[in-house]
Amino acid sequence: MKISKEKSGFTLIEMLVAMSIFVVFVGILINSYTSILRAYTEANQYREVYVEARDIFETLSREIRDGMYDYNIVNPKGTDKRFLLVSKDGMYRTEICYDEGDSKLSLIKSDFKLDDTPQVCSTSSDKDVLNYNTRIADFKYYITPSFDPYDIDKGSFDNQFQPMITFYIEFQANEGSLMEDQSFALQTTITSRIYNQVYEKAS
Numbered sequence: 001m002k003i004s005k006e007k008s009g010f011t012l013i014e015m016l017v018a019m020s021i022f023v024v025f026v027g028i029l030i031n032s033y034t035s036i037l038r039a040y041t042e043a044n045q046y047r048e049v050y051v052e053a054r055d056i057f058e059t060l061s062r063e064i065r066d067g068m069y070d071y072n073i074v075n076p077k078g079t080d081k082r083f084l085l086v087s088k089d090g091m092y093r094t095e096i097c098y099d100e101g102d103s104k105l106s107l108i109k110s111d112f113k114l115d116d117t118p119q120v121c122s123t124s125s126d127k128d129v130l131n132y133n134t135r136i137a138d139f140k141y142y143i144t145p146s147f148d149p150y151d152i153d154k155g156s157f158d159n160q161f162q163p164m165i166t167f168y169i170e171f172q173a174n175e176g177s178l179m180e181d182q183s184f185a186l187q188t189t190i191t192s193r194i195y196n197q198v199y200e201k202a203s
Contacts (some may be wrong), residue, residue, distance in 0.1 A: 045177050049134045053171045053186055056105060056130045060167060063094050063107070064190045069163045071148040083141060083165070103135035105169075131171075137183055138170040163192045 067085030070093070082097030095108040106127040144164045170185040 045173050049171055049173050050184075052131055052134050053169070053184075056169070057167070057186060057188055059107070059130060060096065061188070061190045063096065064165055065193045067094055068192055069143060069165065081139060083143075098136065098139035103131075103137065103172075105130045105136050105139065133174060135172045135174055136169060137172050138168070138185070140168040142166045165190050165192075 063085055067087055070084040070086050081100065082095060085094040085096070086092075087094070091111070093110050095110070096105070097108070098105050106129050108127045142165070144166070149163065166187065166189040168185060168187045170183050172183040
């Protein structure tokens with residue numbers, strides 16, 4: 001009786017086909033994992049930008065509700081990149097200003113004095129930057145009414161108009177992030193809670 005010495009095994013073609021299928025399968029897994037990871041990273045970056053944007057709007061809302069828009073210094077048509085508020089006790093001034101070069105929005109508090117021109121935002125070292133994880137691509141605001149409704153001397157006194165400030169801010173993620181080319185804008189209108197002038201308290 002003869003014993004067969006032939007052994008069964010994979011041919012070279014079968015091994016190549018199996019390896020090709022394995023490589024394709026691994027490639028699909030890697031692409032899927034990369035896509036999921038990218039989507040997760042983008043979602044986190046978007047959440048960070050949105051949370052910071054909401055924090056900025058909450059800060060602006062709080063400052064405006066607790067202060068009075070300073071019609072004496074800032075152009076009320078919104079062409080300036082900063083505006084000023086006077087505290088209801090007439091003791092300090094809050095300056096909110098946008099630096100286009102740095103894409104930063106800053107808040108500066110200082111003592112309030114009549115006829116005192118505040119520091120320019122970009123040259124002041126004593127400022128609280130409101131955005132760190134985001135860039136501000138555009139900043140606009142509009143004041144209604146455009147005249148001071150409590151200025152009796154100019155004959156514009158009308159206590160039916162409570163000053164309202166409308167903000168439009170466009171946010172972007174910082175450079176180098178996956179969302180740096182994307183942006184979104186938020187807009188809100190805030191009404192001041194101060195019902196009369198406070199200049200007299202500072203004089």
